[in-house]
Amino acid sequence: MPEAYVFTRYGGPETEALVDIARPVPGPGELLVAVRAAGVNPVDWKQRTGHRRPGEGPRELPAVFGNEVSGVVEEVGEGVTGFAPGDAVFGNPVAGGYARYALLPVAVxxxxxxxxxxxxxxxxxxxxATAYDGVRQLGLPAGATVLVTGAGGGVGVAAVQIARGQGLRVVGVASAGxxxxxxxxxxxHVLSGPDFAAGVRALAPDGVDAVYDLVGGDVLEAAAPLVADRTKLISAGGKDLVVGLGGSPVVRARTAAVLDEVARLVVDGGLDPLVTATFPLERAAEALRTVEDGHARGKVVIEVSA
Incomplete structure (x- = not known):
């Protein structure tokens, strides 16, 4: 039976395990994909703790980790057009991607x-895709200044590049490393920490035109006063808090069209995904700890052998 990295109950790392599971069967509008790589994101470990997206119900346990994969189509479900076995694809899995096989809905x-x-x-x-959606949501003119908190993480490095590609001045908050x-x-660069807002003020004495927050909490609260127009305050790290501060959560499109667009940026040289660490599926725990502990530079990916 194929392997998958799962959490068996809600909680901490002690709930995780590499297990054998049944090979999934694609339903209508779905693809069965032999996974070649799976991206690691903070939302992965947050879901293990019980975090749910708005409108999302509890996961069936054990639940496979992972929210983004690439691979090769093995089977197509009923009604699927535009995809065939052997096609190389990437997208958002139905229910986890740290596995030998994953189901992907054709819509994403x-x-x-x-x-x-x-x-x-x-x-x-x-x-x-989150970075792209957020920069597009801000809709800033060339020459405007945007502050990106968490600029050294997976979403942050993409947001910086996409914003720079649109002619924006970017101030990025990140650790010294x-x-x-x-x-x-x-x-x-502005050094992260309790006094980062003073560092931003030193570079932009009149404040910034927009804030793209990827951290939430105290960082988001400290960043909010740096932008006068709170409609230009968005967050992917503190969705409830940002509303209370007069801003908005990042609105995700979650469409294949956005995936095509970010892939085009990569092909054209305008975006480097900056995969800085890869781990085999057997070391998925190490990959997840790297992201959960906040030590990741750029993007961490789990590679699955063919």
Whole structure:
């Protein structure tokens, strides 16, 4: 039976296990994909603790980790058009992707361009697509200044690159260890910590035109006063808090069209997914700890052998 990395109940890392599961069967509008790579995101470990997206019910346990994958189509479900066995694809799985096989709904699945590796493609459906959706939501004119908190993580590095590609000035908040990375992407680095807002004020004395928050909590609260127009305050890290501060959560499109667009950016050289660490499925626990502990630079990916 194929392997999958799961959590058996809600809680901490002690709930995780590599297990054998039945090979999934695609339903109408679904693809069965042999996974080649799975992106690792903070939402993965948050779901293990019981976190749910708005409108999302409890997961059936044991639940497979993972929210973005790339791979090769094995079977297509009833009514599927535009995809066939053997196609290389990437997208958001129905119920987990740290596995040998995953089900993908065609609505959020795109063909992988030949010029993109499976590892890079697996970094796009959550991290890069979230970054793209947020920058588009802000709708800033060229020359405007946007503050990105959590600029050294998977979504952050994509947001910095996409914003710079649109002619925006980017101020990125990140740890000292990620300073070189943030600056290499074209952003002005501000050291994270309790006094980061003062660092932003030193670079932008009159405040910034927009804030794209990827951290939430105290960081979001400290960043909010830096932007006068709270309609330009968005967050993917503190969705409830940002509303109370007068801003908005990042609105996710979750469409194949967005996946095609971020893939085009990669092919054209405007976006590097910055996969900085890869782990085999057997070491999925290490991959998840790297992200959960906040030590990841760029994007962490689990690679699954054919």
């Amino acid at each position: 699945t795109a063909h992988k361009p030949a010029g993109i590796s499976f590892a890079d493609a697996a970094a796009l459906p959550v991290a890069a 990620k300073k070189d990375l943030v600056e290499a992407l074209g952003a002005e």
